[in-house]
Amino acid sequence: MKFPHRRQFLHLAAAASVLPAVSRFAWAQAYPSRPVRWIIGFAAGGPNDTLARLMGQWLSERLGQPFVIENRPGASSNIATEAVVKAPSDGYTLLQVTTANAISASLYDKLNFVFLRDIAPIAGMMRAPLVIVVNPAVPATTIPEFIAYTKANPGKINMASPGTGTSPHLANELFKMMTGVNMIHVPYRGDGPALPDLLSGQVQVMFPAPTAAIGYIRADKLRALAVTTSTRWEGLPDLPTVSEFVPGYEAYSWFGVGAPRDTPSEIVERLNKEINAALADPGMKARIADLGGTTLPGSPADFGRLIATGAR
Numbered sequence: 001m002k003f004p005h006r007r008q009f010l011h012l013a014a015a016a017s018v019l020p021a022v023s024r025f026a027w028a029q030a031y032p033s034r035p036v037r038w039i040i041g042f043a044a045g046g047p048n049d050t051l052a053r054l055m056g057q058w059l060s061e062r063l064g065q066p067f068v069i070e071n072r073p074g075a076s077s078n079i080a081t082e083a084v085v086k087a088p089s090d091g092y093t094l095l096q097v098t099t100a101n102a103i104s105a106s107l108y109d110k111l112n113f114v115f116l117r118d119i120a121p122i123a124g125m126m127r128a129p130l131v132i133v134v135n136p137a138v139p140a141t142t143i144p145e146f147i148a149y150t151k152a153n154p155g156k157i158n159m160a161s162p163g164t165g166t167s168p169h170l171a172n173e174l175f176k177m178m179t180g181v182n183m184i185h186v187p188y189r190g191d192g193p194a195l196p197d198l199l200s201g202q203v204q205v206m207f208p209a210p211t212a213a214i215g216y217i218r219a220d221k222l223r224a225l226a227v228t229t230s231t232r233w234e235g236l237p238d239l240p241t242v243s244e245f246v247p248g249y250e251a252y253s254w255f256g257v258g259a260p261r262d263t264p265s266e267i268v269e270r271l272n273k274e275i276n277a278a279l280a281d282p283g284m285k286a287r288i289a290d291l292g293g294t295t296l297p298g299s300p301a302d303f304g305r306l307i308a309t310g311a312r
Contacts, residue, residue: 032091036059036068036093037068037094041098047191051125054284056069059275074163075163077098080096088260091271093259097255098167101115119260121301122258122271123275125255126288127254127295128210129233130171131233132205132225134205135201135204135222136222138157138204138223143242150179150182158184158203159204160187160188160195161185161186161194161207162194162208163190167251172205174251178246194206195212195213207251226240235289256296272299279297280297
């Protein structure tokens, strides 16, 4: 058997070592070659759904394949997350990542996954305030009046949220802790199912993202009391912040995208690049502003740090 000379052997070895990288690069360049599922852990009609459909449409147009939005509500996005964790790590199943994902580990004892380990961060998309809204039957037009009314009716005020462990739920719990009020938490499977009960008066208060409530606020079907961020929201510039009456109070939500761990880094980087291009587009910025948010650009590592900070 004739063996190659040392120089030939080194050339062959070098070529062999390059092949996997070349094939991965070619795979990423060809991605996507079929429809991509984008799974959301909340019902249709809320900010998660709206944002995902905006970004999915952008990616579909840029990458030439449909990004199909799939709603799997329940357990504060844990049902959707488990579905994505179990999916192949090939870039064809994505997860809408929210603040709820970062904090679920501290609220649920028996999850079948470890979020920080099992979901690869791809990109952030939006940061948004929350707005405290009440049914017009509640006789309060300001935060101090609402605090006084709630203290006069302990345990009789029902607070809706899109799920246990979501940003609106935690914003409410922080409000309760800092003001000493007692409200009953009523979790739903998203903003969409919760709002009809708020409008009908079955629940009295909610802390939704502005996009979920702004139409009802402007139509005087809901009364806005304050925004939860430390600065006022330009969408309703006359609306005060909670911290103007409760010093030190601040809460907000953020949204992004993840994939099963071990998804090829080339695919993660390609999606990150396209999402960041969307976030830099004036039209997309305007749409996100309409949702009450600001863009959240950055690398996968940047988004990973944000998730890790929320998970502590």
